[in-house]
Amino acid sequence: MQIIDGKATAAAIKQEIADSVKQLIAEGHRRPCLAAILVGHDGGSETYVHNKVMACEACGFDSRLIRFEDTVSQAELLACIDSLNADDGVDGFIVQLPLPAHIDKTRVIEAIRPEKDVDGFHPVNVGRLAIGLPGFISATPLGILTLLRRYGIDTKGKECVILGRSNIVGKPLSQLMMQKGYGDTTVTVCHSHSSDIAATCRRADILIAAIGRPGFVTADMVKPGAVVIDVGTTRVPDAGRKSGFRLSGDVCFDEVAPLCSYITPVPGGVGPMTICMLMLNTLAAARHEYYD
Numbered sequence: 001m002q003i004i005d006g007k008a009t010a011a012a013i014k015q016e017i018a019d020s021v022k023q024l025i026a027e028g029h030r031r032p033c034l035a036a037i038l039v040g041h042d043g044g045s046e047t048y049v050h051n052k053v054m055a056c057e058a059c060g061f062d063s064r065l066i067r068f069e070d071t072v073s074q075a076e077l078l079a080c081i082d083s084l085n086a087d088d089g090v091d092g093f094i095v096q097l098p099l100p101a102h103i104d105k106t107r108v109i110e111a112i113r114p115e116k117d118v119d120g121f122h123p124v125n126v127g128r129l130a131i132g133l134p135g136f137i138s139a140t141p142l143g144i145l146t147l148l149r150r151y152g153i154d155t156k157g158k159e160c161v162i163l164g165r166s167n168i169v170g171k172p173l174s175q176l177m178m179q180k181g182y183g184d185t186t187v188t189v190c191h192s193h194s195s196d197i198a199a200t201c202r203r204a205d206i207l208i209a210a211i212g213r214p215g216f217v218t219a220d221m222v223k224p225g226a227v228v229i230d231v232g233t234t235r236v237p238d239a240g241r242k243s244g245f246r247l248s249g250d251v252c253f254d255e256v257a258p259l260c261s262y263i264t265p266v267p268g269g270v271g272p273m274t275i276c277m278l279m280l281n282t283l284a285a286a287r288h289e290y291y292d
């Protein structure tokens with residue numbers, strides 16, 4: 001069994017991005033610039049955005065953080081998006097989710113120009129992925145495929161079972177793992193209405209859990225030799241930690257790991273790759289790789 005080290009892989013990719021940025025600058029371009037809109041003071045969102053700003057620094061990008069209180073109106077938020085859409089100094093931007101209940105998340109995502117939608121959430125980018133056209137791919141799915149590739153794991157023709165069908169992980173991941181020239185796997189997606197999930201999981205050569213249910217995947221659900229990717233990151237109370245919580249994956253790591261050929265830990269697996277892929281998408285935006 002080999003542990004897939006997302007932290008080390010992400011660090012190596014960030015170094016490659018930083019090298020590409022040096023080259024861009026040597027060719028006379030400005031630094032790539034990522035902007036982030038953060039609404040409110042949710043602890044998780046604050047941490048994610050902070051980590052994104054730090055990753056920008058590590059990659060040699062400029063970054064901008066635009067903050068709003070959670071009382072911000074939808075009109076104000078949309079006006080900010082319009083100005084970032086028009087700003088030639090910003091290559092890509094994200095609106096950190098979740099948003100307060102009075103804001104229509106779909107309208108916000110649809111307001112972002114697809115050319116600057118480095119999160120890959122805009123329907124145009126989602127649609128381009130679905131029909132195999134180049135575009136921004138949602139960072140977590142892209143990070144998972146990148147991990148598989150970097151570890152030389154052959155996916156072509158394999159049975160891939162994905163637990164979860166969210167718009168940001170499960171659905172784009174199923175497209176990516178199925179897509180010709182990308183995953184090339186045969187994909188099954190399970191969700192809260194799926195029956196006999198354990199039996200479905202046992203068919204998987206590649207099992208990817210993204211449901212946010214700590215310890216859901218147990219040893220009896222895993223085919224010996226399978227590759228197991230754990231996307232779940234749930235904060236569970238832990239009085240022994242300074243933060244008061246620890247991150248728990250969807251997989252019972254201790255009992256599942258001995259069965260696997262490869263497995264990602266939580267933390268240190270998929271998580272670090274997600275931010276890294278956001279950086280890669282921003283570099284692609286700065287280079288106008290997908291849109292002229």
Ligand code: NAP
Nearest residue numbers: 140164165166169191192210211212231232233270271274
């Ligand atoms: P989400 O929007 O809450 O979606 C969860 C999905 O899991 C839904 O499709 C739901 O089914 C399904 N589900 C929930 N309970 C289930 C059960 N008991 N059996 C079968 N299916 C079940 O979550 P998400 O945003 O995709 O995130 C999933 C997990 O990944 C969370 O722990 C999140 O924190 C983590 N995450 C990690 C990263 C990272 O970078 N590491 C990035 C994103 C998310 P229905 O559709 O039927 O409701």
